[in-house]
Amino acid sequence: MSWRIITNLLDIFIITFIIYFLLNIISGTRAVQLIKGLALIFGIAVLSQLLKLNTVNWFLDSFLTIIMVTLPIVFQPELRRALEQIGRGGFLKEQFWQNWGPKEINDIVSAVAEMSEEKTGALIVISRRVGLKNYIETGIKLESLISKQLLLSVFQHHSPLHDGALIIENGKIQAASCFLNLSTRSDINPRLGTRHRAAIGITEESDALALVVSEETGVISVAEDGTLKRYLDTAELREALSDIFSRSKEKSFMRRHL
Numbered sequence: 181m182s183w184r185i186i187t188n189l190l191d192i193f194i195i196t197f198i199i200y201f202l203l204n205i206i207s208g209t210r211a212v213q214l215i216k217g218l219a220l221i222f223g224i225a226v227l228s229q230l231l232k233l234n235t236v237n238w239f240l241d242s243f244l245t246i247i248m249v250t251l252p253i254v255f256q257p258e259l260r261r262a263l264e265q266i267g268r269g270g271f272l273k274e275q276f277w278q279n280w281g282p283k284e285i286n287d288i289v290s291a292v293a294e295m296s297e298e299k300t301g302a303l304i305v306i307s308r309r310v311g312l313k314n315y316i317e318t319g320i321k322l323e324s325l326i327s328k329q330l331l332l333s334v335f336q337h338h339s340p341l342h343d344g345a346l347i348i349e350n351g352k353i354q355a356a357s358c359f360l361n362l363s364t365r366s367d368i369n370p371r372l373g374t375r376h377r378a379a380i381g382i383t384e385e386s387d388a389l390a391l392v393v394s395e396e397t398g399v400i401s402v403a404e405d406g407t408l409k410r411y412l413d414t415a416e417l418r419e420a421l422s423d424i425f426s427r428s429k430e431k432s433f434m435r436r437h438l
């Protein structure tokens with residue numbers, strides 16, 4: 181095989197990998213709709229060039245320029261997430277499941293079920309490949325093993341740690357009382373307040389899973405990839421948590437249930 185063929189194959193391999201990686205990042209996010217929209221506009225632009233529709237061409241050219249300039253602003257969370265994943269080599273190593281086992285899942289499920297019954301508000305974020313150091317630093321460091329008792333005591337009404345999010349990373353409760361960025365999406369059910377918005381927000385900026393227990397209704401919800409699924413029962417919650425072990429994103433809980 182000549183050197184030229186080898187470099188061509190390498191070229192194709194690298195581009196295939198990059199496209200696969202980008203598709204993996206955007207699949208299931210709002211960027212998919214955007215790409216569909218852009219593909220349609222590009223299609224119309226090509227057609228109008230072939231038919232020499234000068235005014236339509238001028239309009240689409242200007243429109244696409246504006247879109248290209250505004251894209252990084254509108255999709256800042258997705259871009260940040262992609263760059264973070266690249267920076268951490270997150271797509272190559274999957275260490276988030278280390279220290280996880282059936283005991284940790286049981287503890288979280290039974291703590292959440294108990295809080296749901298007692299209508300104790302809670303927000304638990306479980307990080308995966310993208311680290312949440314920035315958010316952990318906003319709270320009170322705990323660096324403790326996961327236990328049902330600790331989860332329950334953090335979120336008790338009188339606990340000084342109950343306000344804000346508890347973050348689990350690398351199989352440990354890293355911190356409580358963490359402040360998360362709220363999602364700015366306008367299509368979130370207006371009856372959901374800041375706890376749910378914070379859960380959606382963190383999953384827009386990272387690949388974390390966020391569990392919410394509503395203080396008002398006791399309803400259990402899970403957020404992933406910027407999407408919130410509400411009214412989970414304990415079996416579904418267990419399934420969502422077990423997915424954390426799953427290496428394949430296609431198998432993710434939300435993708436199967438939406």
Ligand SMILES: Nc1ncnc2c1ncn2[C@@H]1O[C@H](COP(=O)(O)OP(=O)(O)OP(=O)(O)O)[C@@H](O)[C@H]1O
Nearest residue numbers: 301343344345359360373374375376378394395396
């Ligand atoms: N930015 C944030 N980061 C982390 N936690 C937050 C943030 N904003 C609010 N919270 C948590 O949400 C609580 C307020 O919840 P709020 O009632 O506004 O939300 P909600 O979605 O309606 O939830 P609930 O159904 O439990 O009432 C706060 O006491 C705090 O614990």
